[in-house]
Amino acid sequence: MTTLRKHSLSMNRFCRVGAVLLLWALALAGCGMFSGPPTHSVGHKHKHINAEEVAHLRYQEPDRYTWQYPERVIKALKLEAGMKVADLGAGTGYFTFRLAEAVDTSGKVYAVDIDAEMNASINKQAVAKQQENVKTVLAVGHDPLIPEPVDLIFSVNAYHHIKDRANYFRNAARYLKPGGRVAIIDFRKGAFRHYTELKVLLEEFKAAGYALDKTHGFLPRQNFLVFSLNKQ
Ligand SMILES: C[S@@+](CC[C@H](N)C(=O)[O-])C[C@H]1O[C@@H](n2cnc3c(N)ncnc32)[C@H](O)[C@@H]1O
Secondary structure: OOHHHHHHHHHHHHHHHHHHHHHHHHHHHHHHOOOOOOOOOOOOOOOOOOOOHHHHHHHHHHHHHHOOOOOHHHHOOOOOOOEEEEEOOOOOOOOOOHHHHOOOOOOOEEEEEHHHHHHHHHHHHHHHHHHEEEEEOOEOOEEEEOOOOOEEEEEEHHHHHOOOOHHHHHHHHHEEEEEEEEEEEEEEOOOOOOOOHHHHHHHEEEEEOOOEEEEEEEOOEEEEEEEEEOOO
């Protein structure tokens, strides 16, 4: 069996597990198990599971560890204490909190997402973990709205969601400190139904004014590329 086929089979498993978790979550929600002690009365409404809860179940799925290699990814980014990082399309924070550990309490991680429910999930976790160096940012589709220049814009499995990407990252250059980097991880063609072809990624960053610094080849399902701005 080829490696690609193996990954694609296990990706199918990933999707199936996601679907099972979703059905399970919906069933639990229907049973009121997410809504605390029963307070049923005539005409009561069951609490519906919200997008944040579903996303949390999906993005934090334990099987992800077997192909996402989060520790290896963080190590490859060569972050230092005190650095500032934007986690673009942070979702429920799979990488946000690992980034926050890597930059230590003197650094800062902006969890950037256009979905307020994802930000709410991260805020809740940040309080529970007492992780004060994580701040959420409610972005808009065409602009990450990062509050201050950062050393790294990091984005996992979100690149394919962004529209007009060359313009997006040309504009995002103003959120980078001098010498700042952009690291993108996104699915390869054939690994998942949403993906970005490597040549498209390379073309778009070239058009946006960036040079390729590094290609990390250790992720079985995703491209992992690091770019920096072309010197003027
Ligand atoms: C598949 S999730 C990935 C979440 C997280 N990075 C992870 O790896 O678990 C993609 C996330 O990108 C967000 N997103 C989509 N378009 C975006 C945009 N233009 N700017 C910021 N976030 C965006 C979505 O709301 C979603 O939370």
